[in-house]
Amino acid sequence: MGAEKEAAASMGRPRDDMATEALLRVARDLVTRHGYRAVSIQMIAAEAGVGRQTLYRRWPGKADLVLDAFLASAAAVEDPGLGSVGEALTRYLQDLFKNLERDGPAIRSLVASAQEDPQFLDSFRQKFVWPRAAVAAGILQRAAKAGELAEDADLEAALTALHGAFWYRLLLGEPLTPEFAARLSASIVRSLR
Template sequence: MTEVKQASGRPRDAEAASAIRAATLKLINEHGYGNVSIAAIAAEANVARQTLYNRWNTKADLVLDALFETAGEQAAAPVHDPDKTCREQLAIFLRRVFSHLTANGGPIRALIASAQEDLAFRDVFKARFVKPREVMVTDLLRDAQHRGELDPNRDPEMLSRFVHGAFWYALLTGDPVDDDLVRGIVDGIFYP
């Protein structure tokens, strides 16, 4: 008779992971990245600390994962809609991004600050969070050029950097990321 060994430990629980991500964003929003410990996150999520360490190597990994989850929902790539101008699509995209930044600006600001102190973390933050969003806007602006809505001599990659620079600056200085900023950015890219 062959003995069947059971795997040790509990299976990963998607519900626990979701609770941990929610607790992470809540605490970072309330107290700032540097003032939140893994122990506090575990307590808020009502899980053992080891549950966090089984899924994430560091607090930064956990915070990034929580932000990516909400960014994927609220700041997904713009849908290339042939019935809307690229100007309209950019405005819609920016409103969704700004909604995300309004809800999660605290953790994002804290992560930007942490990225200045930890070069390895900065590389991960840039590769996994910043660059993919720049590519989304660059692709939309290239589409605008193909559709004749944007001067073909303008550089979509540089324009994307301008777009992101404008709202990162507003986020870091505490200025509102709102419809006025959306209009200013879109007008600056497409000229009214």
């Protein structure tokens, strides 16, 4: 009897993982197809084949679920840690652009919705924007400490210009290519030397 209970208990855990994976997949798919505002918790739960209580056991609401869905499918964007500031910044941007380019329409929908939903805006900043901005800041700070940049380099202005450039292109549906990443990186580095 003990072995049967153990087997039943171990079977329950994968089901939980399967529900989580289904919810993440469905949330991402629905938002990609219909936009953030058009998707409801009820739609996600129904299409994933789970009850709303299953969803709410994992996430406090739609904003957190949707962000986790996009973050789960996005490749990690990290500081490469090697090479010159220009090389590191270019690699960072190219990795970031791959994710943004693939999910462009959905990300635009998320940005638009964040402007009207303070809770979602906060989650979007905390989970999506600030972690990526911190990587770029780390690259520039490391370069400044290594003497690659001018002593009076304005890193805050450079980071704002860097992120402003790619958000502008993303929001307007302009391509985020590896070549643009290299040009943007070179321009930012030149402005800091």
